[in-house]
Amino acid sequence: MAESKSISNQQHGIHIVAKPIGPRCNLNCEYCFYLEKQALFPQGEDYVMSDAVLQAYITKYITLQPTPVVEFVWQGGEPTLLGVDFYRRVIELQQSFIDQKQITNSLQTNGTLLTDEWCEFLKANNFLVGLSLDGPREIHDRYRRDYGNNGTFDKAMQGLKLLQKHGVEYNVMATVARETAYQPLDVYRFFKEQKVEFIQFAPVIERTGDSHASQLGLKLAGHSALDQEERHVEVTEWSVEPETYGDFLIAVFDEWVRNDVGTTNVMNFEWALHAWIGNPSPVCQHAQACGKSLMLEHNGDVYACDHSMYPEYKLGNIVHDDPLAMAKKSIDQGFGAKEVTLPSCCTECDVLNACWGGCPKHRFSKSYNDEAGLQYLCEGYKKFFIYTRKYLHTITQLLETGLPASYIMEAVKGPLVINLPNNK
Ligand code: SF4
Ligand code: SF4
Ligand code: SF4
Secondary structure, eight states: OOOOOOTTOOOSSOEEEEETTTTOOSBOOTTOSSGGGGGGSOTTOOOOOOHHHHHHHHHHHHHSOOSSEEEEEEOSSOGGGGOHHHHHHHHHHHHTTTTTOEEEEEEEEOSTTOOHHHHHHHHHTTOEEEEEOOSSHHHHHHHOBBTTSOBOHHHHHHHHHHHHHTTOEEEEEEEEOTTGGGOHHHHHHHHHHTTOOEEEEEEOOOBTTTTHHHHHHHHHHTTOOOOTTGGGOOBOTTSOOHHHHHHHHHHHHHHHHHHTTTTSEEHHHHHHHHHHHTOOOSSGGGSSOOOOEEEEETTSEEESOTTOOSGGGEEEETTTSOHHHHHHHHHHTTTTOTTTTOOHHHHTOTTHHHHTTSOGGGOOBOOTTOOSOBOTTHHHHHHHHHHHHHHHHHHHHHHHTTOOTTHHHHHHHSSSOOOOOOOO
């Protein structure tokens, strides 16, 4: 297995995801959960991070971080709307600290504004790029559209080709919406054809009337159980169905474990492998606790996480406050104590160590015994983790004995026989 290139790696102290262009984007994807955040800012806001905020962020994030590695993650909206010069300034400011810390940069983009100039810059400065691309044209264009309602596949593909041409390190972030989940191999094989080596699948889950989310914000993000009445909120028609999401991952896994181990890296499988190896999860949704990954808005305001940008979760401002103290405040307020609010079917669950109940924001289903606070995707998660466990255990054994993970492909196909453990 190659080393994970997930841009949500949280292994080094606290983590801050920065949104230097706030919720502004050149696209208008139907399932976007962030564009609506514009309602939280005054009319006429330009959503551009000022140099004063940028300086405060870079200086504090580096100097107050207790670890040798500091990871910068730039997201949006669409962070390339700021132009290359904004990131040249980022690198300039970071330069003052390169003797003290190892500094990395990641950029999450829809890829539609990438140019040769952009990619030369990204390559020269070792940025890891996360490219949002949902699959082949008919799947990508279903929801990823611009303000003129045009599909954006061609532009995103142009971005991919530019990244490849310039040798920029990148991974693809593919969202799995309802219909997408019925075409797992169309999606996966498309990425392989495009020679994408690192893929991450992200389920689309959104409640109907989610401006609604601002009223529910405290409860949704705060990991407390919702009222019974609120629990009946429906999801949007593009939200993935729980079991189908599990089936999607399993279908991709079946192809991967037979043909692609060591050549194509699917982050979702690597996260599960981490669990069975006994490592902490590299992603918040499957970690035992979250709350150390803060979110910085363009105006310097800091929130408990990317999915919790509600007034109740504002922790302070980077210009005036200490990021470590803000993370502590968040945790002291109970944010991130994912384990505490698990329903009993989770605490008794066979795959708890891989799942940890998923993201609390999506714990709005009921368990078989009518208990509140169950993860919406439970059925899919459970199916996926149980199905893949024996294979991943075998990969773990291979790695422990110094053999390459790719031997699993022979074991699965035969004739090489490796004793696959039972589903335990
Ligand atoms: S590209 Fe990303 S930020 Fe922009 S509308 Fe689509 S999902 Fe939202
Ligand atoms: S609330 Fe969800 S998205 Fe936010 S840090 Fe926790 S697990 Fe991650
Ligand atoms: S699979 Fe379901 S029951 Fe098991 S830990 Fe995850 S959400 Fe809970």
